[in-house]
Amino acid sequence: MRLDPKGPMKSDIELVEDVKAGDRRAFSELVQRHQRALLRLSLRFLKELSIAEDIVQESFIKAFEKIHLFEGRSSFKSWLFQIAVNTAKNRLRGLPREFVNIDDIHLGVDPGAESGMVQGDFRRAIRAEVERLPERQRLALTLRIFEDLSFKEIAQIMACPYDTAKANYRHGLMRLRERLEELQGETDWKDFETLVHVEGGRMRTEAEQ
Template identity: 30%
Template sequence: MLHIELVERCKTNDRKAQLKLYQQYCEGMFCVAMRFLKNSDDAEDVLQESFIKAFQKIEQYSGEVTFGAWLKRIVVNRSIDFLKSKKERTLELDEGYMHITDDDNWEVDESVSLDEIKKAIDSLTDKYRYVVQLYLVEGYDHNEIAGILKISETASRTRLVRGKGKLKELLKEVKYGTGS
């Protein structure tokens, strides 16, 4: 049976035709997914999702390109989307696995002026400055900061600890005259 006939039968939701197309393309499309994902479990998941999407959207297949080329584009897009979501989850988990100690000691050497502290806070990168300002100056807790900045509470804590560390470095430079 020709691919065109199979595709037309798939458009009528013919399960046997869908199975035939799947059998004809699954191995090749698995290889495509593997080239991106480098993990057979992930490739199998993406492959299944791709075929489901292809059969749901098969009405959109116009025949301008081969069915294989159309399906390959779906597999490639799904693979890229999977990698993007995995990267986002990995970044979020990396912050979550960090051991964060809540150090409430914000004491600064008496020789450092309030203006120097404000100047040091202003020189922090935005992602640290916002959290330090919201926590230290505005008095928000991590739950509130997370809501305001649309980040996780863990990310808020991490950024506060890192921002505080950078702030201490900047203030040491001021105290010992190595700063600007």
């Protein structure tokens, strides 16, 4: 649903102004634009689709009710993400661990496997280690690497200074690296370094292309 298919697409900030003026359709447009990204973000915290949908809905309702407080000093998307992150955190407090735990992810490697780890295990191990990072480091890393947000946006979502957001990201990445090296020692991953280099290099090349 576009506001005016013939006219130029309005920016988020313009749509927010329209919503403040009482235009319901403008909010509908904002929902269309951001619901997918918000669902993806929610699914990172809460593995259950139905709960993630609830978070998205609740976040949009809160955004609508508080939209008069949005002053446009940051992007609407990061403001919305901030609401969603806080809503998800509140929800996580009331949930049993199985919705958010990564314990069910198989980290170990078959002891009899001589050929080293397969790509799937390796990726699962990385995902599991990302989830084991301290909350703020994980949030900074997730928002930066997975959501491609700027540090300014991340700082706003995390409600912290810019440098703190960057520091959380750096520490998270380095901690992840250390942890993966420890895992290398704990397992039979003989070709760990090669795998990192080859897999990482391949993904990096794909990303750069």
